[in-house]
Amino acid sequence: MSTYGFIEYEKASPEVRAVYDDIMATRKVDKVNNFWKAMAHDPVRLKRTWEDTKQIMSEGSLSALVKELIYVAVSVSNQCNYCIAAHTASARKKGMTEEQFNEMLAVVGLANENNRLVAGHQVEIDEQFKAVG
Amino acid sequence: MSTYGFIEYEKASPEVRAVYDDIMATRKVDKVNNFWKAMAHDPVRLKRTWEDTKQIMSEGSLSALVKELIYVAVSVSNQCNYCIAAHTASARKKGMTEEQFNEMLAVVGLANENNRLVAGHQVEIDEQFKAVG
Amino acid sequence: MSTYGFIEYEKASPEVRAVYDDIMATRKVDKVNNFWKAMAHDPVRLKRTWEDTKQIMSEGSLSALVKELIYVAVSVSNQCNYCIAAHTASARKKGMTEEQFNEMLAVVGLANENNRLVAGHQVEIDEQFKAVG
Amino acid sequence: MSTYGFIEYEKASPEVRAVYDDIMATRKVDKVNNFWKAMAHDPVRLKRTWEDTKQIMSEGSLSALVKELIYVAVSVSNQCNYCIAAHTASARKKGMTEEQFNEMLAVVGLANENNRLVAGHQVEIDEQFKAVG
Amino acid sequence: MSTYGFIEYEKASPEVRAVYDDIMATRKVDKVNNFWKAMAHDPVRLKRTWEDTKQIMSEGSLSALVKELIYVAVSVSNQCNYCIAAHTASARKKGMTEEQFNEMLAVVGLANENNRLVAGHQVEIDEQFKAVG
Amino acid sequence: MSTYGFIEYEKASPEVRAVYDDIMATRKVDKVNNFWKAMAHDPVRLKRTWEDTKQIMSEGSLSALVKELIYVAVSVSNQCNYCIAAHTASARKKGMTEEQFNEMLAVVGLANENNRLVAGHQVEIDEQFKAVG
Secondary structure, three states: OOOOOOOHHOOOOHHHHHHHHHHHHHHHHOOOOOOHHHHHHOOHHHHHHHHHHHHHOOOOOOOOHHHOOOHHHHHHOOOOHHHHHHHHHHHOOOOHHHHHHHHHHHHHHHHHHHHHHHHHOOOOOOHHHHHOO | OOOOOOOOHHOOOOHHHHHHHHHHHHOOOOOOOHHHHHHHOHHHHHHHHHHHHHHHHHOOOOOOOHHHHHHHHHHHHHHHHHHHHHHHHHHHOOOOOOHHHHHHHHHHHHHHHHHHHHHOOOOOOOOOOOOOO | OOOOOOOOHHHHHHHHHHHHHHHHHHHOOOOOHHHHHOOOHHHHHHHHHHHHHHHOOOOOOHHHHHHHHHHHHHHHOOOHHHHHHHHHHHHHHHOOOOHHHHHHHHHHHHHHHHHHHHHHHOOOOOOOOOOOO | OOOOOOOOHHHOOOOHHHHHHHHHHHHHOOOOOOOHHOOOOOOHHHHHHHHHHHHHHHHOOOOHHHHHHHHHHHHHHHHOOHHHHHHHHHHHHOOOHHHHHHHHHHHHHHHHHHHHHHHOOOOOOHHHOOOOO | OOOOOOHHHHHOOOHHHHHHHHHHHHHHHOOOHHHHHHHOHHHHHHHHHHHHHHHHOOOOOOOHHHHHHHHHHHHHHHHOHHHHHHHHHHHOOOOHHHHHHHHHHHHHHHHHHHHHHHHHHHOOOOOOOOOOO | OOOOOOOOOOHOOHHHHHHHHHHHHHHHOOOOOOOHHHHHOOHHHHHHHHHHHHHHHHOOOOOHHHHHHHHHHHHHHHOOOOHHHHHHHHHHHHOOOHHHHHHHHHHHHHHHHHHHHHEEEHOOOOOHOOOOO
């Protein structure tokens, strides 16, 4: 389910199909996730969101797996259940072990805790950490 | 500055000093950050927070650098300025390049954006992503 | 379902019924949403929450539709599924088109992304944007 | 500083002064905080916000001190520096000890951590915790 | 359900069982919640999370009930459904009345509202509230 | 200040200058904000972020002013001070009155409050609001 429903491949316009085709080719899968089928209600946004995602999540100076771990970490921090489920699956596909998942999650928990301890004490930034650029 | 001020090494109790000493030895630095000096008002918490942090952030199946990147990613997502400043410095010290910083940040931005596109459309989790454990 | 259940009209006290009646008259509907039936466990809060809501969401220098769009935008940003569902329905009733929904959501996504790019870079506020009042 | 500046008592309209007077009388102080002076740009909102605040924060089945602790806890979780500073001061005035502050903050940190561990593992709600009302 | 499933007592290793036993003894219950059964995939984390939780949530200068209220308040603010359900149950067991629940929730709502009014107006911290420690 | 400093026009590469030029031409201003000067450390991201921003924030089925109001609303909800300052200025330039600002902010406060009242009571979505698409 989704607010305005999903656009299935069969009913999609040529421009939406072109994006779906690129998603399936890039990810080597034979169907697109619900997320993209909801995005497709606005073809310009679909294309923009997909191209941004493809560009940002691809192998770079950080590996595609590390990027997935960061994506899951942020989604966990924001409590986005869909994103946690989809990107945990995606990270596993890229080779994430259960041990790596648990270590990532421990860091997410710790950062969320320490972020608040800092805020509660109104801790001033140490001179040596101040941005000087 | 900080709500209840900082506990400097010179005025610290032996149990607080023991933690400060371990922080400095572990991190190979000659002073502790403001965060720890604020935490020290409650020596039990200081010890617990430090030991959790040391354990969680150490080299594991994820490298210490990847853990710092995840820590920064969460702190950015939560808008904790102190934590961003301190852990960006820490990540640099562990070898983070500017390119890696930028790639990490791009993922954080993207995840924050897509988390909301998902929520706005109330996208249902795809069958294949559902936790079955 | 709800933690303490719902107070249905038939079982409501006269003061709760008075609020329910005002909600139905104001909104031209013949039943109240689950939200109000959960709020009714504390009649003082029910009345305060309703009167604040009625006052804040009414036509003003911003139209009632623009206010609904802002309400949905915040609820999406906070990942409140109930609020997204209820206020998307409400916005549609006030005339929101699917195109407007998509444009609103694109702004929510962008703001969430850019908020983090700013935080990650610790960008200082430009002189000309500083509050001077 | 503040976006539209502050409305000082001397320049305030009679309806704004009436609220300021009630704030000072209720809190037994001789000036109002910056928050109220920023709110005063919209006298209807000033009155509504103050009356809601007075009603909600007053002694009830929870003491006024416990309410302040909860207020600080939420503000810390949301990283609102102004609110942390103002309500920590307010809690101290109502008798909060440093030990109580530290215990409150430890709970805030723990809840923020555990909230994410739960989300990351997508833990299903135990049958006995499900709302049945 | 949960990403990696649950570790039931019967299948747990001795070190996991030791933690489960301590949870059941401390809380005087005869089974552990899903949260702990998900945590158990990483026995070191299970032990650390439980010991932190036991230490932080125990009776102190704040009562165990007040701590539960703060825990629920933060979980509500973060929209963690599991945590709200589990800790509301826990607070009730420790004696929370429905009236106390409603008062806590009203404070959470108010703080979330006022936190944003402050941010929107970019209100500067009053001199007397500035941390001077 | 900013983590890696700012890229000024004079020192920018041709591709960065091309984006700066487009920003200034589009917005009819003679310099670019700090945000863009921090983004410019990664020219690909600079171009992507600017093009997304230009596309999303332009006049559409929602006016450019309504889009700015939604942008500010989200930034307030996320406590991003830079974004609040920059986009409040931008909204004013597009004609936002102080009254509209105050009404927008009141909705942001209310939504943040009600989002938590809903979460606290674990209110189930009404049948008629469920996404059926």
